[in-house]
Amino acid sequence: MKMSLHCGARTVLGGRMKPLAPTDPQSVGRYMMLGRLGAGGMGLVYLGRSPGGRLVAVKVVHDELASDEDFRTRFRQEISAMRRVGGFWTATVVDADPDADVPWLATAYIAGPSLEETVRTCGPLPPDSARVLACGLAEALAAIHEAGLVHRDLKPSNVLLSGDGPRVIDFGIARAMADRGLTGTGHVIGTPGFISPEQAQGKRVGPASDIFCVGLVLTYCTTGSGAYGTGDSLQLMYRVVHESPDLHAVPAELRDVVIRCLVRDPEQRPDAASLLELLGRPKGPAADSPGGWLPDQATVLARRYEHEARQAGAAPPAPSVHEPAGQTAVSARSTAVTTSTDPTPAAAGAGYEFRGNVWQRSLVTVGVLAGLGVTLALSFPSSVVGTLLVGVIAVVAVSNLAALVFARRDRIRIGPSGIEARARGFRAALPWNLVEQVAVVRVRSRLFVVVWPATGAMMPAGVRRGSHFGGGFRVFTFPVANAARRETHLLEVTTALRRFSGGRYQP
Template sequence: MVSPLAHDDPQAIGPYTLVARLGSGGMGTVYLGRSAKGRTVALKTVHEHFAAQTEFRTRFRLEADAARIIGGQYGAEVIDADSLAPTPWLATEYVLGPPLDEAVVFCGVLPESAARVLGAALCDALAQLHRSGVVHRDLKPSNILLTALGPKVIDFGIARAAGDDRLTRTGSTAGTPAYMSPEQAIGGEHTAAGDVFALSAVLAFTVSGSPPFGSGQPADLLYRVRYADPDLSGVPDGLRPVLARGLAKDPEQRPDTTEFRTLLHDGGGDFAEHLPDAVLADIARRSAAVWEIQPSRLPVPAEEFTTPTSASQRPRVSRRALFALGGGVLAAGGAAGAWGLLAPDDDTAGPARKEPSRRTPGGAPRLVWKATVESEGIGDTVALPVGDDLALVAEGRLLCVDARTGERRAESELVDYPQTVLSDGERLFALDDRNHLVPVDFGTGSFQTPLARLDGLDGLDALETRLVIAIGRSLVLEGKTGKGWVRFAVDSRTGKEVWRRRMPTPADTFDELTATPVGSSYLRTQGESVSRIDARTGATRWSVRVPKKNTGGLSGGRRHAVSSDHLFLGAEELLALRLSDGKITWRFGKGRKFGKDYDASADHYGPPVFKDDVVYTTERNNGLIALDSRSGRLLWEEDKDAAVSLSFAANSTVSGRYFYVSPDNDAQWIAAIDLRTHRVAWTFQSPLGDRGGTTPTIMTLPQAKRLIVVRGTGVCALPLDA
C-alpha cells in the first residue's frame, strides 16, 4: 500500500530520491524511490536504534546476501545496498504485483491449478536458496509477490545459513506463528524441511483463505502448530494429501523441494495462464499506476511532541516462555525496543506562541500526540483507560501515558500479552511470570506485591489463565486446571477469592473472548457462544449459540453494543438479542443489496455501535446505516456520493455529532460521518505511516476530551468535539 512520506522522512537515501512509503514495521521502513535516470526501486531501511546494534547490521547484510542468492528470477533483484551507512539500506527492484495475501483477500482464493503451479515455482525458489545453504525461515503470503512471469520471494530479514544459530538469541523464536514449523516454534533448528512446512501452510491459505492452524494470539498459534492437526477442510480433495505430507510434524516425514515440486506440478503453460482474471487485472493496474505516483509528504503536525526513546532494558524471561512451547519466546525478528512517544519540542522560556487552529484546512482536528508501541509479537496494541491516563499494552510491552497530553508516565517489559492485563477504570492489574495477580504501579510500570497467588489453585495452567473483566471490586478470571475449566473472582482490594465455579470447556479455546459489563452481570462471547454471567456469584443466567456467520466469530478487540435491554451483533446479518434470556428480537439484512462486486461469504456488517436508541453499523458497499434499536427499522443511510470505503474489522464509536470509523486503507485513520447530514465531514491522515494491525480501534475519553485511535503498533490522540 503506497502512502505519503512522513514529514520527517529523509529526502533521499543513497542516490535514490524518495517518492512514497510502501510500509513500516517494528524493524524498519520500506520506501518507493527513484534513481536519477528514473528507475523505480524499493528501498528497505532499518530503524535508527537498531542500526546502532552490531547484530542487526549483520542481519541486514545477510538479508542482502540472501536476496542476491535467490536472484531476480525468484526474488526482487538486488540493485544496490549499503550496510555500513549510518542508516543501512537495501535497494531492490520494485515488483509490479500484489502480495499473495492481498490477492487472496481482494480477488478470492486461487483455483487448485493456480496453487499447484505457484507451489511448484516456489519449490524452485526455495531449492535455489537451499543449494546455497540458506533457509528462509519466514515464508508467508505477504512475503510472496505475484507477477505475470511467476512468484517472487522477498523479505529475508531472518534468513540464515542452515545450522547457524549465532544470530538467534538463546530461547527465542523468530518468524510468523501461523506459518512456523513445529521445530521452529520451540526455538529449535529450522532446516530446509521447515521451509517446506511453511510453503504447505501458504498453499493451504491460497486455496482456502485461512491458514491451516487458524488465527489468534501467538502463543495459541504456536501451541496448535506443535500439537493440533492442520485444518485442511477447505483444501481441494486432490491437493489435500499433498499438503498434509508437507505439514507433517516430523521434518523427516516431509518431502524435499524436488519431491514436493513433482507432487504439485500438474501440467505446463505460462504462470499467467493459471491466474484468475482479477489477479491479472491487479497486476496490470499496479504496472500502470507506478508511473503515476508523484512525491508527496504529510505536513508537520501543528502540535508535535517528542521525547527521547528510553534506553534498552534488561531482557526478561516471559512467563509464557516457561511452558510447553519448549521455552520459545516469540520475537518479531529481534529485540527490544521501543516506543516512540512525542512530547513538547520546545519548553524553553520565551514569548507565548500563538495558539494554533484546532483544525486542519480540511476540517479534521489537529494531532495532539502520537505514540508507537513496538512489541515482541504481531498482535495489535490494546488501549486501556486508567482514570485520566491510558495504558497501551502489546506483547511484551506496557506504555503508560497521560491521555490528554501524551506525557509518558512509565514504560515496562514485564507484561506478556494484552489478555494478562486488566483495568478496573482506576487501577491496572496483571498476571506475572509466576501466575500471581499483581497491581501495576502506573507511575513506574513495576509490579507491586501480589494481590493473589494463583499458582496453587488446583494446578491452574498459567498458559490458559486470562483476566476477563472488572466489575465493581471483583476481578473475574478464567483458566484451565487439572480438573477442568474454572471461572473465579478475586476482590481487587483484599485479594480474597469471592467465588469460584466450574465452567464448560470452550468449544475452541483459541477463539477470542470478549466481555462487557451489564449492571451486576457481564456478557461473555467466544466463538459461537454468547452468555450472560452474574458477576456477584458466577452463575450463568443464560447461554445461547449464535452461528459465526452472525457474530463474525467476535474477533479479538471487538466490543459489545448493548442497550438497556438488548445485545446487538453483526456479521452476515444484524441481530438483536434480549438481555433477559438471549432470544432474538429482530434481525436485519435479508434482501439488502450489496452491489454486484461483493463476496457473499464475507461479513456484510461491521461491529454495531449503540447510542440514544439508535444502532449504527457499516454495511458492505453501502457505508454507514442507522437502525431503530427497538424494532430494527432502517432510519437512514450514509450519503453514497461522499462515502469512503470503510473497514469492517474496526471498532467504531459515536460521540456528539459524529460517528467515527476507520477507512479501509492505511493512509487514513479516521472518517467522521456527520449524523445530521449523513455525509463524511472530514478524514484524518495517518501521522505514522502504515502501522499494520488487523482490528483498528477508535475510542473516546470524555474526561480527557480526547479521541484515541489505535492502528497496529500506532496510537494517536485528537481533540474530542463535544
Template sequence: MNPSSEPPAPGFPSPQRSAPLPQAPAGVLPLNPDDPRYLGSFRLLGRLGSGGMGVVYAALDGRDRRAAVKCVHRSHTADREFRDRFEREVKMVRRVRAAPLPAFLGADTRAELPWLATEYVPGLTLDEHVRRYGPLRGPGLAFFAAGVAEALAAVHAAGVVHRDLKPGNVILSPDGPRVLDFGIARAVEETALTRTGGLVGTPGWISPEQYRGADATDRSDVFAWGGLIAYAATGSGPFGTAASDVVVSRVLSAQPSLEGVPAGLRETVGRALAKDPAHRPDAAGLLNDPALAAHRQGSGTGAVAGTALPLPVPAADPWRSYAPPRRSWARQHRRGLVLGAAGLVLALVASGGVWAVADGRIGGGFPGGSADGSPTTTGITADGAVADDVPEEYRELYETGTVTVAPAPDAGDVLVRTLESEAGEEALEQVRFAMGEHSWTFTGNLTVDVTAEYLPDFGSLQVYSHEFVGIAEIEPGDEYLDTSAAISSGRLAVLSPEEPVAEFEITLMTEAGMQPGDDATAVYHTPAEAVSTPQPEVGYPGGICYHWRGWASGEESHDPDPVEATPVDATLSGGSPVNHCAYKPNRDQLWDGESPRPE
C-alpha cells in the same frame, strides 16, 4: 516491491497514515520530515510501509526503475552484531536469482542507515487478495504453489533459510507470485534470538521443531509452504485462528485441517505439514511433484490465472514526476572532495597501490586506449584538452590529475575509478564497477557480471573489453603482471549523466581448468589512464580475486562452484604480493586438492 496502489509493504504493520500530498502516486505515503531523500543512487519519493524492523521506501534507481528500498531503524544501527548479520544476509541475497524472487538492485550495509534495495513488485499480497477476492482456484492455485516452491528451492540452493514465509510476504504480481526478500527480517530475528534466547516468528507459520527448540532449516520453510498453500486454497490457516498458545498446541500435536484443499494438492500439502521434518519433502522435491511440475513459472504458463489484476501502463510514470531530481555523486559529495593530504597519502599507502599518469595527463596513455582512437576518459577531448563542460572547480583536477583504480573500502566486489590531484588534496570518484556475480566452467573460463555506475554530472566515459584482464599467476620476484585480456571484444558501454548505469558481461580464459582442488584468479580493470605500461606493475591495486571450489582428487570432475569475490591484496613484501590470491605459493596450496577450501 509492494502493491502499487493499496497496501504498504507486506511483512510490515500498516503505518499511521497521514494525508498524502496531492501529487503523491497511488499507494505511496509521503516521507516524514526526518526520512532521507537519497540512499546511494536511489531517489526516495515516499513510504510503502514501516514496522518494527525498518521502513520500506518507494524509490527510483539511476535508470529510473521502480525500487523498494528497505532501511533499518536507527535502533538497530548501533548493534554491531546486527550489522554483521545483515551484511552476511545481503551477500547471500545477492547470489539468489529466480523468477519468483524480486531482483536485487543494491545495498549498503555499512551506511549510517543500512539499506537493501530490490525491484518493486506491483500487486496484492496473498493475504490482501484472499480478504478482498477470496481463495485461489483452479490452475491459479497450482501455479501459485509451484512459484513459491521455486522461490524456496532457489533460496535453499544458496544455503539460506527464509524463516518468514507467510501470506503477507508473497505478492501476486501480474507475472506470478513473488516471495519477498528476507535479508533484514532474518538479521533482526537472529539479533532478537541472541538478546532474548526466545523464538521470533508468527504463530501458525512456525514449524513444530522450532517450537521444540531446534534451529530453522529448509524443511521448516517447507512446513510454512504447506500452511501457505492451505491458506491460499481455503482462506484460513491449517491450524485455525485462536490465541497464540492454542495455535502452538495445535501445531505441535493436532492434524492440520485441509478440507477445501483440492484433491490434487492435498497429499502434497499434507506431507509438507508433517510434524517430523524428516518426513517432509525438500523444495526441489515439491517442484518435481506431479501436482506442481507443470505449473512452474519457467514453463511459460503465464501469470497466475485469477490472482493478478491487470495494471494499466501510464503514459507518464507518476513516480518519476514525483521523485526528487537526479543527484550526481559529485553534487552529493561536493564538500567532501577536498581531503587532507596526509590522510589521502595514508589511504593510498594502506591499499598497497601504484598509481601512474599516462603521458603526464589523464587523457594520454599507451596506444590502444580505445578501439576507435577516441578518448575513454570523461571530460577530455580527442586532442587531450579539458572539455568545455567540465565545471571550473574541477578543471585543474582534470588537467593535472591522476586516474587510479582500487577496490572500494566498503565493498569487496566493487572497483572504483578515481581522479585525484597531483598534490593529493582532491579526489573525485568517476566510476564504480560492481563485479561480484560470477561463474566458472570446467575448462576454467571465468564469466563476471559487471554493473558500471557513472558518478559525475558532466562528461562521458567509454568502457572497453580489453581494459579487463585476468592474472593467472604471480611468481616470486615478478615486477609486472602477466595479463590476458577478456575474450569478448569491443566497446562495452558509453557512460554519461544521461545513461549513468550499464550492465555487461566479461569472460576470461584462465589456466585453472582440468585440475582438482580449489583455485583463484585475479581480474583487474586497467584503463590506459591508470596504467602507464602495457603490463601493470605487480603492486597495481585495481583488482578482484575470484575463487572456486573444485573437486577432490579421485572425485569426478565438474564445473567448479564460485566462492564470493574478495578485493586484491596488492601490498608488497620483499617485492612480492605475498597475500595475493594469484601469488604462486598460495595457488600451489589450493591446487593440491587437499588444503582447506577458501571461505
C-alpha cells in the same frame, strides 16, 4: 525460550504507499524516495527510483539497530548471502550499504498485491492458480536454500502476485544457516499461524521449516483460512505442535501435496526439488499464458498495481501531506488521471472527473417498456387487463422519458481538495477533512463510491438522504457497462482516490 516473533514489512504499493513524512529521507544512496511502503521489525521500507528510472524497494534499518555493531555484522552477512540467491521467483538485491550511517538495502520492486490482500479482496485461488503459486514458491525456496539460507517467515503477506507469476520477498530476517552463533536454540522467528512445529518450539530450523510453511500458505490461498484456525499467538503455536491441521476445504488435487508439506517430523517432508516433482506441471491457461495464471478479479487487482508502478516511475515524487496546498496542486495536476470514456477538458482543473450515463439507462428502459407495451397491445387488443397493463407501462415509460429529457448526468470529480459528486437528488462537495475513509464497494455486478464521514463531521443533506451504506454514504454509482468497461472505470476511479485522498482510500 526467547520469544522474537517477527512480522515483516509489506513491500507493496497498491494504494498503501504513504507520502513521505517530514522525518523521512528524501534520498537513500543514489535512490530518490517516492513514498513509504511499509514498516517491519527491522526498519522502514520506501519506494525508490534510481537515476535511470528503475523502481526499487529500499529497506532502511531502525536507528537503534544501526548503532548495534552486532546487528551490523549480521546485516553484512545477510546481504552477502542474499546476493547469492538467484532464480526468477524472488525479489533480488540490487544495491546495499551496510556501512552507511543508517544501513540500507534495495531490492527489485515487484508491482503486485500480496497473496494476503488478493485472497482477502478476491477470495481463494482456484486450484490451477494455486498450483502455479506453489511451483513458484518451491523454485524460490530452492534458490534460497542453495544459497545457504532459510527464509523463516514465508507467509501470505511475503508472497507478491505479479502478472507473470508469484515472488517471494522479505529476507530481512533470514539467517545464514552456517552462522550458528547468531541463530541459536530458543529463538522463535516467524509469524504465528505460519510457522513450523520446530519454530514454535524454539528449535533450530532448516529448509524443511520453509516447506512446512508452503503447506500453510497453500491451505490459506485455496480456502481463505489458516490450517490451524484463528486465535492468539500461544494458541496457534500450541496447535501447530500438538494438533492436526484442518484441511477439509483444500481442493482434492492439492490436498496430498499439502499433507506431505505439513508432516510434523521435518525429516519426512520433501525438499524443494521433490516438492516440484510432487506438484507436477501446471495445467490450464496458467501454464500457457504468463499473464493468465490468476483468476479475472485477481488479474484486475494485479494490473492496478502495475498501472500505479508505471505512474510512480514516470511521475515526480508523491507530495507530502505537509506540503503547502499550492505545491500539492501542482504535483496533482501533472499526474491527473484522464478517461477515454468521457475525457475531461483541461479547464476542469487539477484532478479527475468521471461521468456516469444516466441517459443511457433511461433510454434503454424506455425502449424496453415501449416494446413490451406494443407486444401486450397486440396480444390483448380488446382485453381490459391488457389495456390496464399497457396503461401502467405507458406511465412508467413517460416518467423515464421525462428523466431522459431533464436528468443531468451523474458526475464525480476527485481532486486535491476533495470529492464533488452529483447524482439524481443531490449535489455535494466533500472536502477531504470531512472524509474519514472512502472506498469503492462492489455489490454483485454494481460498483459504488462510498464515503465515511470524519468524527463529528456532518454530510450534506443530499448525501444523507437515501444513500446509507455500511455506516457510510453512497455518493456515486458507476454506469451500467460490460465487465471489461466496468473494470476500466474501477481502475480509473481508484487510481484517482489513491492519488488525492491522502491515505483515506481503503481497497
